[in-house]
Amino acid sequence: MTIFSVRNVSYSYGTKKALDDVTIELDAGRFCALLGPNGAGKSTLFNLLTRLFVTREGSIRIAGHDLAREPRKALAALGVVFQQPTLDLDMSVAWNLQYFAALQGLSGAQAKKRIEAALERLSMSERAREKVRELNGGHRRRMEIARALIHEPKVLLLDEPTVGLDIESRIAITDHVHDLTEAGLLVFWATHLVDEIRPADDVVVLHKGRILKHERAENLCAGA
């Protein structure tokens, strides 16, 4: 089932074309890597998907909702992990997640249940009471991912989520995120690191704003 579709999307900064007629259709329950070098257009695409930028050319659908016509419904189906961490360092893990839950209109027992479930999925339950400042980089990232799951999105976007982390932390994160697809979540993971596409089911290669290739990972390996 198509849960995420970007159709004929283009975007320019003045005369600089950052995305050129991009089309991507993805199914639920898969891990899709968006691979591209710096400058390929990954962040621009993410800014359109999260509606920081307005899509003027082409259209985007998330979980069946058109992002321009039904933004609230479309964005409710989206969990986002940005490249720059956005946690409050002096609050505990639990407080950071509760704050986000409240922003999503969740409170009381329901919020508590969702937070516990999200922490559990990232193996972060043990650390709920620690201050973010006390966590290492890998655990902070895992907590950001947990936070992005609280409102139970259908699609999880991650923009280079392992930048600056050591190899063990990176593997722990990709493994945890991969497990999330088993419950039907679509993971859309942007990276310029080829080794991070190892666990991907699908690989979309973006280069100078254009899709060079969209392959099921098994085909890429077979062709290598």
Ligand code: ADP
């Ligand atoms: P990536 O995230 O893959 O590194 P970006 O989406 O940041 O790529 O950039 C795509 C292209 O758009 C690059 O050529 C970049 O230089 C250009 N670009 C990005 N942001 C701006 C901006 N604010 N103004 C002008 N050009 C930009």
Ligand code: ADP
């Ligand atoms: P289907 O898988 O049957 O195409 P979708 O829910 O994906 O169902 O789409 C429903 C309708 O919306 C179809 O007519 C499809 O062509 C159209 N559609 C899907 N994605 C987009 C998009 N990004 N932009 C414009 N139209 C779309």
